[in-house]
Amino acid sequence: MEKERRDFMGIGLGVFTAVGGVGALYAMKRSWDPLPSVKAAGFTEIDLAGAKDNVLTVEKWRGKPIFVLKKSADMKADDRDIVIGKDRFHVTIGLCTHLGCIPAYKKDDKKFMCACHGGEFDVSGNDIKAPAPSPLVIPPFKINGTKLVLGEEGPEYQKMKDAGLTA
Amino acid sequence: MAHFDENAKPFGNKWLDERLGVNTLMKVLNTEYWIPKNINFLWAMGMVLAATFGILVISGIFLMMYYKPDTNLAFDSVNYTIMTEVGYGWLWRHIHGVGASLVFLIIYIHMFTGIYYSSYKQGRELIWLSGMGLFVAFSAEAFSGYMLPWGQMSYWAGMVITELFAGGSLEATGLVEWIRGDYVPGDAYLTRFFMLHVLLIPLVIIGLIVLHFGTLRLPHVNNQDGENFDYDEAAKLYKEGKVKESKVIPFSPVFLSKDVFVMGVYFILFFYLVFYHFNFAMDPVNFDPANGLSTPAHIYPEWYFLWSYEILRPFSKDFGLIAFGIAQAALFFLPFIDRSPNVAPAHKRGLFQIWFWALIVIMIALTALGKLPPTDPLYATLGFIFAVAFLFMGPLLFVITKFEKPLKKGA
Numbered sequence: 053m054e055k056e057r058r059d060f061m062g063i064g065l066g067v068f069t070a071v072g073g074v075g076a077l078y079a080m081k082r083s084w085d086p087l088p089s090v091k092a093a094g095f096t097e098i099d100l101a102g103a104k105d106n107v108l109t110v111e112k113w114r115g116k117p118i119f120v121l122k123k124s125a126d127m128k129a130d131d132r133d134i135v136i137g138k139d140r141f142h143v144t145i146g147l148c149t150h151l152g153c154i155p156a157y158k159k160d161d162k163k164f165m166c167a168c169h170g171g172e173f174d175v176s177g178n179d180i181k182a183p184a185p186s187p188l189v190i191p192p193f194k195i196n197g198t199k200l201v202l203g204e205e206g207p208e209y210q211k212m213k214d215a216g217l218t219a
Numbered sequence: 220m221a222h223f224d225e226n227a228k229p230f231g232n233k234w235l236d237e238r239l240g241v242n243t244l245m246k247v248l249n250t251e252y253w254i255p256k257n258i259n260f261l262w263a264m265g266m267v268l269a270a271t272f273g274i275l276v277i278s279g280i281f282l283m284m285y286y287k288p289d290t291n292l293a294f295d296s297v298n299y300t301i302m303t304e305v306g307y308g309w310l311w312r313h314i315h316g317v318g319a320s321l322v323f324l325i326i327y328i329h330m331f332t333g334i335y336y337s338s339y340k341q342g343r344e345l346i347w348l349s350g351m352g353l354f355v356a357f358s359a360e361a362f363s364g365y366m367l368p369w370g371q372m373s374y375w376a377g378m379v380i381t382e383l384f385a386g387g388s389l390e391a392t393g394l395v396e397w398i399r400g401d402y403v404p405g406d407a408y409l410t411r412f413f414m415l416h417v418l419l420i421p422l423v424i425i426g427l428i429v430l431h432f433g434t435l436r437l438p439h440v441n442n443q444d445g446e447n448f449d450y451d452e453a454a455k456l457y458k459e460g461k462v463k464e465s466k467v468i469p470f471s472p473v474f475l476s477k478d479v480f481v482m483g484v485y486f487i488l489f490f491y492l493v494f495y496h497f498n499f500a501m502d503p504v505n506f507d508p509a510n511g512l513s514t515p516a517h518i519y520p521e522w523y524f525l526w527s528y529e530i531l532r533p534f535s536k537d538f539g540l541i542a543f544g545i546a547q548a549a550l551f552f553l554p555f556i557d558r559s560p561n562v563a564p565a566h567k568r569g570l571f572q573i574w575f576w577a578l579i580v581i582m583i584a585l586t587a588l589g590k591l592p593p594t595d596p597l598y599a600t601l602g603f604i605f606a607v608a609f610l611f612m613g614p615l616l617f618v619i620t621k622f623e624k625p626l627k628k629g630a
Contacts, residue, residue, distance in 0.1 A: 081397075084411070090401050110512060115403035117512045150536050152382040153375065154514035167592070168379070168518045169532050170599065185387070185536035219390075 095203040097196075100141055108157040110146060113191060113202040117146035117154055119164075123175065127162065130176035132190060132217050134208065136198060143200065144177045144188035149219075155188075164188070190218040249471035253454050255442035256468055262440065263481035264329040269428070270482055271322045271489075278314040279417065286367065288413035290406045293369035294508045310493070316500035317492045319361055323523035325485075326354060334553070335575060337445055337562045342438035344554040349431040351551045356424045361521070363416035369409060370505030375518050377404040377412075387537040403511055445562035517592050525589030526582045530610075532589070533603035542610060549613050556613055559620035567626060570619040574612070581609050 096113040098120065103109065105124035110117045121142040123133065133140040148155050153168035163180065164173040171184030178187045194206030205213070212218050227234040236242045254262075285305050287296040301308035330350070333339055339347035362380060366373045381404065385395050400407030439450060448466055456465035468474055492499070504515045520528050531543040565572040588602045 084397055084400060086396055086400050086402070087407065090405070090407070094402070112512060115401065115405060115511050151379045153379065153518060154512070167514065167516050182535050183532070183539060 095201060097199055097201050099199050100136060100139075101198040103139075103141065106159060106162070108159075111202075113145075118191060118202065119144050119146040119157070119177075119188070121157070121175070127175050130178070131215065132176050132178075132187070132212065134193065134195070134200070136195060142175060142177055143190065143193065145191050146188070148184060149179065149186045149188060150183045186219060249475075250469045251454065252436075252470035253450055253457075253467040254440055254470050254474040255446075255448075256466055257442040257444060257446065258440070259443060260477075260481050261328070261332040263478045264325055264332060266475070266478040267482055267485050268322065268325050268329060270486075271318055271325060272424070272428070274489075275315060275318045275322065276421070278311040278318065281308075281311040282315055283417055286413075288367070288410045290369060290409055290509070293367060293409060297368045298506065313493045313497040313500075315364075317489065317497055319364060320500045320521065320523070321489060321492070322357065323361070323521075326357060327523070330354070330550075331575075331579065333441075334578075335565045336441050336443065337557070337559075337564070337568070338441035340554045340557055341560075341562050343434075343441065345434040346431065346438065347554050348551060349427055349434050353424065353427045353431060354550075355547075356420060356427055358524070360416060360420045360424065361523070363412045363420060365521070366404075366409060366412045367416060368505055369509045370502075371507040371509055371513075371515050372502050372505040372518070374404055374509035374511065375514055376520060377408065379518060381408075383540065383543075387540045404509075441562065443564060445564065447562070519590055522586065522590070525587075526585035526609075529585040529589035529602050530606045533599060533606050542606060545610060545613075552613070553616075556617050557620045558617060559623035559625075561623060561626045563626055568623060571616075571623060574616055574619060577608075578612055581605055581612065585609065 094114050096111065096118075098111045098113075098118070100120065100122070103120060103122035105122050106127075107122070109120045111120060112118065119142065123129075123140040123142060127140075129140060130142075132142070134143050135141075146154050148166040148168065148171050150166065150169055150171050153166050155164035155166040155171070155173060157164050162175045164177070166172070166184065169183050170181070171179065172181035173184060173188055174180050176187075177190075179185065190209070190212060191202050192205045193209050194201045194204040195208055209218070221237070223237050224233060227237065232241070282301060285296055285300050285308065287293055297312070301312055333347065333350070362376070366377050381395055381398050384398055385391050396402055399405070400411060446466075450467065453466040457467055457469070462468075500521075502521075507515075519525065527543060527546050530546045531539045533539070534542055559568065559571070561568055565575045584605045585602070588598055588605065591598045
């Protein structure tokens with residue numbers, strides 16, 4: 053009888069502290085989450101009207117660089133291009149998909165080269181040399197005239213995403 | 220209640236012994252903690268590490284008084300306030316930087332001493348495992364500390380290393396953003412790594428040091444010949460005054476005095492570097508403030524991480540990550556991969572000696588290649604060859620030690 057009572061007390065205490073422990077772990081996990089203010093600042097509008105052929109401009113969205121490149125007529129069209137009127141744009145997150153360095157745009161070679169580990173991307177952001185494992189990522193966007201809202205998913209982005217072209 | 224002598228002088232030896240057991244403590248930890256005589260200066264590295272850790276703590280305390288873990292203030296609080304305004308602030312920073320580098324040099328010497336003399340098996344497995352735990356904890360401590368000056372190398376090393384947690388094709392960006400507390404390293408990131416650097420990881424390190432010392436106690440320190448002798452008998456001889464015949468010496472004051480001599484030599488080097496050659500520990504790129512929109516031309520870690528960085532680099536993303544993971548974990552399993560019954564120095568273990576020096580050559584080669592830019596195809600190829608060679612060293616050790624002949628006792 054005595055042993056059973058002690059076992060019961062032990063199990064009771066164990067369950068009680070385990071519940072408390074799980075609760076504490078959840079609170080700790082939540083404390084490490086990005087703050088609401090950080091998440092709310094995740095929308096940026098950029099204007100593509102002033103872009104020039106084969107000139108890379110770098111915008112900023114969620115602290116990350118955004119590559120904006122207006123394609124010149126001799127560049128091959130790609131399903132990953134954002135088309136506005138007659139113009140085709142390359143818009144990607146400017147971080148190498150290997151480990152997140154910023155590739156440099158070589159205007160004459162018309163490709164992006166990453167200095168960290170040697171990965172390369174073509175003018176449409178497709179990976180052409182290892183260790184780059186996948187194309188440059190296209191951020192969520194919504195077309196608004198000649199402007200893009202980054203962080204919002206418009207129908208054109210949805211289409212690309214469904215076709216598996218965004219990453 | 221125990222017996223207390225009413226006439227004992229307050230705070231005298233007897234008074235303290237009755238209340239705190241100081242004499243027992245002294246015996247257990249110092250005068251009757253037996254260390255073999257048959258050792259060399261490499262056996263002093265443990266206490267050299269303990270002393271270096273102490274110096275890192277002290278210099279860190281002074282740096283913390285003026286450092287500001289805020290992305291707008293951190294860079295100037297280090298490079299302006301501490302370096303130019305605080306009296307002797309430069310001294311603490313250079314001690315901390317040089318100490319962080321040298322602590323890894325000594326850790327590597329300490330580790331390879333253990334491997335050379337087979338000091339990781341036959342009762343000493345936990346010494347090795349707790350030591351590897353310390354290596355990992357010191358690595359985390361070094362990385363988190365490297366974030367704090369918030370220069371370009373801090374930012375981009377933080378970016379690249381936290382990106383590893385995405386697990387390649389697993390694309391666990393949620394986990395990466397959770398670790399960072401932001402989409403990219405930012406204010407939340409800097410402050411939490413400050414917490415890790417000054418509190419949580421040092422607590423883990425101190426706990427592991429205690430465990431590491433504890434694991435030494437029963438199997439005892441190894442010696443130059445891997446000889447397994449009767450410690451009780453040797454201790455008895457020593458206590459009887461037959462100091463010459465005994466195979467052991469007490470930790471304190473005898474062994475410690477030898478340690479202190481080695482520390483003396485070491486600290487001459489240490490402070491020579493602090494005063495005249497601190498620049499090797501101060502990467503010039505990190506004197507540019509962090510900028511998320513501009514990657515430095517060439518990102519590389521501090522010298523002590525180069526070998527594992529070079530294992531990551533030559534492969535495709537996923538395989539590189541797997542190879543990197545194996546490289547980090549492989550050394551933990553050393554006591555279980557080595558199937559030989561021999562506890563002996565490498566020069567008595569045949570093929571194992573060749574394996575040992577091959578490992579040293581591979582790790583030095585990986586370290587040198589890790590510093591070179593990845594764009595040169597020759598270096599890239601060499602890096603690939605040495606990274607593959609490193610991965611084969613584990614299975615190779617298993618095979619050669621499986622067939623290693625047992626040594627005769629006393630050979």
